[in-house]
Amino acid sequence: MTIGRIHSFESMGLVDGPGIRCVVFMQGCALRCAYCHNPDTWAFSGGTEMTPQELLKKIIRFKPYFKNNGGVTFSGGEPLMQPEFLRETLKLCKEAGIHTVIDTAGYGIKKYYDEILKNVDLVILDIKHVDNKGYENLVGQSKNGFDEFLESVQKANTKLWIRHVVVPGITASEEHIRKLAQIIKNIKNVEKIELLPYHTLGVEKYKRMGLDYKLTDVDSMDKGDIGKLEKILKEKIMEE
Secondary structure (H helix, E strand, O other): OOOEEEEEEEEEEOOOOOOOEEEEEEOOOOOOOOOOOOHHHOOOOOOEEEOHHHHHHHHHHOHHHHOOOOEEEEEOOOHHHOHHHHHHHHHHHHHOOOOEEEEEOOOOOHHHHHHHHHOOOEEEEEOOOOOHHHHHHHHOOOOHHHHHHHHHHHHHOOEEEEEEEEOOOOOOOHHHHHHHHHHHHOOOOEEEEEEEEOOOOOHHHHHHHOOOOOOOOOOOOOHHHHHHHHHHHHHHHHOO
């Protein structure tokens, strides 16, 4: 029997894919993103154990909220780190006619990617940085894992939304955004691109958990500056 670990649920997600979403926060993540606002999802031993069938029953209860234009989004944590459970749950959702999204940083187990991507409607992929050194500094892992998943998503031609968190002094320079544009420019199945301003809303959670927050000296990103960077990103992507 396949068992998964679920951290929590959100019944009215409005920024987690198209329409109103039921968001399933899955437990466990191998990354340690400096700005992560869900450090309580890191441990693979936490959360509540459920079977795919039990999770589907819970998702169906939220159907009056998301109706026909929404669906369920699997977030985390890192959903790809529970591949068998994710695969089976996606299949059940597909059979039930429920639209599915994976919100991921692209770090999982490669041999499961084809089956997972065959059964999901949309992938929201968070590009953490533009090079290997940046990945190692920001999330504690090499960029190789991300590259493997991106290759699989492109091969499967799965609908793709790209997100990138803009952190002052780390990912907010014009040069950085131009490099990001070069990565995105080569991805043919991208439907939407979002630059997300870094915020400090998760700091209090770190204090409660007794964890060190790595970006204590970094202020929230000015939303006005995001607009300028979005313009640069769009222009660079559109260049011949």
